[in-house]
Amino acid sequence: MAASLDISGDFPILARQVNGQPLTYLDSAATTQKPQAVIDAIRHYYERRNANVHRAAHALAEEATAAMEDARAKVAALVGAGDARELIFTRGATEGINLVAAGLTDRLGPGDEVLITELEHHSNIVPWQMLCQRSGAALVACRVTATGEIDLSDFHAKLRPRTKLVAIGHVSNALGTVNPVAALIEAAHAQGALALIDGAQAVQHLDVDVGRLGCDFYAFSAHKLFGPTGIGALYGRAALLEELPPYQGGGEMIEHVSIERTIYNQPPYKFEAGTPNIAGAVGFGAAADYLAGLPRQALRDREAALVSQAVSRLKQIPGLRMVGEPRERVSVVSFLVDGGHPHDFGTLLDQQGIAVRTGHHCAMPLMERLGVPGTIRASFALYNSPADVERLVAGVEKAIEFV
Numbered sequence: 001m002a003a004s005l006d007i008s009g010d011f012p013i014l015a016r017q018v019n020g021q022p023l024t025y026l027d028s029a030a031t032t033q034k035p036q037a038v039i040d041a042i043r044h045y046y047e048r049r050n051a052n053v054h055r056a057a058h059a060l061a062e063e064a065t066a067a068m069e070d071a072r073a074k075v076a077a078l079v080g081a082g083d084a085r086e087l088i089f090t091r092g093a094t095e096g097i098n099l100v101a102a103g104l105t106d107r108l109g110p111g112d113e114v115l116i117t118e119l120e121h122h123s124n125i126v127p128w129q130m131l132c133q134r135s136g137a138a139l140v141a142c143r144v145t146a147t148g149e150i151d152l153s154d155f156h157a158k159l160r161p162r163t164k165l166v167a168i169g170h171v172s173n174a175l176g177t178v179n180p181v182a183a184l185i186e187a188a189h190a191q192g193a194l195a196l197i198d199g200a201q202a203v204q205h206l207d208v209d210v211g212r213l214g215c216d217f218y219a220f221s222a223h224k225l226f227g228p229t230g231i232g233a234l235y236g237r238a239a240l241l242e243e244l245p246p247y248q249g250g251g252e253m254i255e256h257v258s259i260e261r262t263i264y265n266q267p268p269y270k271f272e273a274g275t276p277n278i279a280g281a282v283g284f285g286a287a288a289d290y291l292a293g294l295p296r297q298a299l300r301d302r303e304a305a306l307v308s309q310a311v312s313r314l315k316q317i318p319g320l321r322m323v324g325e326p327r328e329r330v331s332v333v334s335f336l337v338d339g340g341h342p343h344d345f346g347t348l349l350d351q352q353g354i355a356v357r358t359g360h361h362c363a364m365p366l367m368e369r370l371g372v373p374g375t376i377r378a379s380f381a382l383y384n385s386p387a388d389v390e391r392l393v394a395g396v397e398k399a400i401e402f403v
């Protein structure tokens, strides 16, 4: 089974050496590596099609526009958005969340609440703090259990009529926890609140269908799913995108401009001021194609087996403890070793060619809640293999001798 499911050869960077050792890349939660197909699509775009979009007075401009809109349709299909007009290109998950936070400013006021959780990435905390500062609303955070799961009774206690928006990560980047977002969205709607899902870590590892989830907004980034950096997408329900004010003003987002006033373009263009990241969108579309062409379920089963293997093998190391043991998790294993700072382990593993991430993982409130300064995080993607797990385990054992 492993041979036919080994896709690592599609990713040229995985063949290189780091510090004189073969690269073992276990930092895909930070960013995934890119397959040749994505690299080629971006190169082909610049070599053959480059022009500015939506001003189609010539052939190249028409081709570039078609390439970008084709990519929009592919990315929309990847997350089950029924209509590509519900898919806004952004710089990434962060910008998508900020776009919604900015747009909701006038809808919220004193007495209203935004409900998040302690599990969130800073990208799904800080924009809401800023929204609350602007609007006078209050930010409320649902507690997380010691195993790293959302405390559901606390969530339901804190979800009340004054909650106007619930914003939750689909998958935790720090612990890999898969949150029961469908049920939480339903509960939010039952209280009359909007629901935004931060899907930055989810789309590569789960079948996301925004229609089935029923969320109002879903934000994600291309670079976490084999696409380029600097591009992402925000799904928004059509009726809400009609109502939401634009995020930025400029070219592309207008229907008509006079000095006195502007008539805005239709969504999604209303939210895409300025020349977009066309090559990025093309690369994002190629990543969606690449994902669609993979035996995803078989690869995910294989990845899940790697995560289980990593957990059970690492636990055998004396002095090593897991941080967070959620019942449902994907991709991520977070741990600490007695007597050693996570950063020292990061350096000692890097010397062996093993790339992991150490620190607070942009989730400081979670670290505080769990009482840890940070963690050592190994995160797996569809291109990793059982040998990568064994290299990690051997690498940690060797690092322990040095700390």
Ligand code: PMP
Binding pocket: 029, 030, 091, 092, 093, 094, 095, 121, 123, 124, 169, 171, 172, 173, 198, 200, 201, 221, 232, 362
């Ligand atoms: N949310 C989560 C859960 C993430 O892991 C990340 C990226 N680490 C983000 C949001 C932000 O994504 P980006 O930096 O691509 O905008």
